[in-house]
Amino acid sequence: MSGPGGMAGAPHQRSMDFAGSAKRLIRRFGPERGWLLVMLLVLVVSVGLSVLGPKILGHATDLVFGGFIGQKLPDGLTREQALEGLRTSGDGGVADMLSGMEFTPGQGIDFGAVGTVLLTVVAVYAGTGLLMLWSGRISARAITNTVFRLREDVEAKLSRLPLSYLDKQSRGEVLSKVTNDIDNLGQTLQQTLGQLINSLLTIVGVLVVMFWISPLLALVALVTVPLSALVAMRVGKRAQPQFVKQWKTTGKLNAHVEEMYTGHALVKVFGRQRESAETFKEQNDALHKAVFKAQFISGIMQPAMMFVGNLNYVMVAVVGGLRVASGTLSIGDVQAFVQYSRQFSQPLTQVASMANLIQSGVASAERVFELLDAEEQSPDPDTAHAERPTELTGRVELKNVSFRYTDDKPLIDDLSLSVEPGQTVAIVGPTGAGKTTLVNLLLRFYEVREGRILLDGVDVAAMSREELRSGIGMVLQDSWLFGGTIAENIAYGTQDATREQVEEAARAAHADRFIRTLPDGYDTVLDDEGTGVSEGEKQLITIARAFLSDPVIxxxxEATSSVDTRTEVLIQRAMERLASERTSFVIAHRLSTIRDADVILVMENGSIVEQGTHDALLEAKGAYARLYKAQFAEAVAEVD
Structure with missing residues (x-):
């Protein structure tokens, strides 16, 4: 078909906007804000219990250590007397250390109190686990619903995209955005959303408790935070472009595989297996390099953050030991603080290690948003203002129509044409003359730049596309079938058709005979490639589909290009019956098929250079006669 050649398969390039795409992705969760608020509250309680655990466990350590110390001291003394006795005997350092602890001289370990504390810790952690499970369920629900709506929006968007968009994009690239990128986005959200919120809350909660226990140690723990942020920012900045490149390269590879799979017969016939394999290897190598770079660079994050976390652990342990020695903190508090330092560095490491997933997900989201942001076809007029013909008879008028795919390449210029109801109009001309484009304009696959197209006196631009196309039946040179039975394929445009009507349409299209030779007849299941039937048989099925839709136009x-000569003659006769009371537009390269057309339009460079009947155009000895003689000479050469 006529179109902007050379543009298919080139992915649209634009600058990366990580922050903008991330914010836009967050806004997609708007309808789930209620559930997200519940999840946030559940996580706050869960993190609060989790943060209390080490503090409670530290109290158990103090009870054990206090009991151990108490049983070593003489009974009958007070705590203060015991400390004073240690200082008097020259053990001032030990006295300073014990001054920060609770103990009773002469009394051993209170196992009852220790048991109560341990049971409390078990209950706290059990509650934390249950709340985390609940929050995970809420998170999965919110994410699933959001991705579900995103798929719906993409599906709706595809129906609103003009044909020009699909002409400029390879099918594999579009499929990659609709499938791979949305799947990757969903998986990324499932793996990161709940965990990310939990990690951030944990960081805040742990900081609060750390400052409560010891502001000095808390400040020591915070020393490594700027270093962690610097590592995350530097690594993330280098990894993000690689993830964008990874998913763009994935789209290119999918496009190539899809094209080679659908055209595998031609690839083998023309001996292009080696070239196809080399192209695959080049794109696969490019994808391998992009994936390796993205994963390697982002993989640096976790070991780097673990190193920073270990520095934090060492500093807390050293300073905490000094605070215990001075009697400022108890051993239980330092033990809790060491756990908190781990609890503080772990979520930082988790957030950093999730950066690669987040970057990959946002890169996919950006590609999906690129599809959602694509320019749509002009909207239909609303129902109240939409115009419609009083009666569809099939009268078509083109008044001073001009169109071009690109501004610098005119295609159709100031074309006027009038077709009466019931006429058969054949359109012929060399490749690229604008034959298929003329039909695309009638169907509003493209919009005219200037002029008007009228259907029964009504401008088609003032009609809804659905109503316009409901009166037009179309059979293309490239037959299209979907996965389903033959009967379902024939009835695709007429959902309420009965089996008798389906079979009658098949007989009219001369498809009934070959269909009944199949094992399951009309119930034979075809895949979307039409495996099991020939190209000519697939075309007969699509012609039967047009018969059944009973169109006005x-x-x-080139509807008979894939059928043999005998079947072509039969179809021509059937078409004559079908077109007897309908307006027909026939685009043909074989001029022998349009001898009986009421009007033959000869197009060159987007203009009608001749029009008339077959005999009249031959007598004129113009462009049509030259085309006819060229085909006749070609046919003689083939016979010779």
């Missing part, structure tokens, strides 16, 4: 774009 019939468009045939």
């Amino acid at each position: 019939l468009v045939l774009d």
Whole structure:
């Protein structure tokens, strides 16, 4: 078909906007804000219990250590007397250390109190686990619903995209955005959303408790935070472009694989297996390099953050030991603080290690948003203002129509044409003359730049596309079938058709005979490639589909190009019956198929250079006669 050649398969390039895409992704969760608020509250309680655990466990350590110390001291003394006795005997350092602890001289370990504390810790951690489970369920629900709506939006968007968008994008690239990128986005959200919120809350909660226990140690723990942030920012900045490149390269590779799979017969016929394999190898190598770089760079994050976390642990242990020695803190508090330092560095490491997933997910989201942001076809007029013909008879008028795919390449210029109801109009001309483009304008696959197209006196731009196209049946040179039975394929455009009507349409299209030779007849299941039937048989099925839709206007774009000569003659006769009371547009390269057309339009460079009947155009000895003689000479050469 006529179109902007050379543009298919080139992915749209634009600058990366990580922050903007991330914010836009967050806004997609708007309808789930209620559930997200519940999840946030559950996580706050869960993190609060989790943060209390080490502090409570530290109290158990103090009870054990206090009991151990108490049983070593003489009974009958007070705590202060015991400390004073140690200082008097020259053990001032030990006295300073014990001054920060609770103990009773002469009394051993209170196992009852220790048991109560341990049971409390078990209950706290059990509650934390249950709340985390609940928050995970809420998170999964919110994410699943959001991705579900995103898929719906993408599906709706595809139906609103103009044909020009699909002409400029390879099918594999679009499929990659609709499938791979949305799947990757969903998996990323499932793996990071709940964990990310939990990690951030944990960081805040642990900091609060650390400052409560010891502001000095808390400040020591915070010393490594700027270093952690610097590592995360530097690594993330280098990794993000690689993830964008990874998913763009994935789209290119998918496009190549899809094209080679659908055209594998031609690839083998023309001996292009080696070239195809080399192209695959090049794109696969590019994807391998992009994935390796993205994963390697982002993989640096976790070991770097673990190193920073270990520095934090060492500093807390050293300063905490000094505070215990001075009697400022108890051993239980330092033990809790060491656990808190781990609890503080762990979520930082988790957040940093999730950076690669987040970057990959946002890169996919950016590609999906790129599809959602694509320019849409002009909207239909609303129902109240939409115009419609009083009666569809099939009268078509083109008044001073101009169109071009690109501004610098005119295609159709100031074209006027009038077709009466019931006429068969054949459109011929060299490749690129604008034949298929003329039909695309009638169907509003493209919008005219200037002029008007009228259907029964009504401008098609003032009609809804659905109503316009409901009266037009179309059979293309490239047959299209979907996965389903043959009967379902024939009835695709007429959902309420009965089996008798389906079979009658098949007989009219001369498809009934070969269908009944199949094992399951009309119930034979085809895949979307039509495996099991020939190209000519697939075309007969699509012609039967057009018969069944009973259109007012019939468009045939080389509809018989894939059938044998005998079947072509039979279809021509059937088409004559079908077109007897309908307006028909027939795009043909074989001029022998349009001898009986009421009007033959000869197009060159987007203009009608001749029009008339077959005999009249031959007598004129113009462009049509030259085309006819060229085909006749070609046919003689083939016979010779």
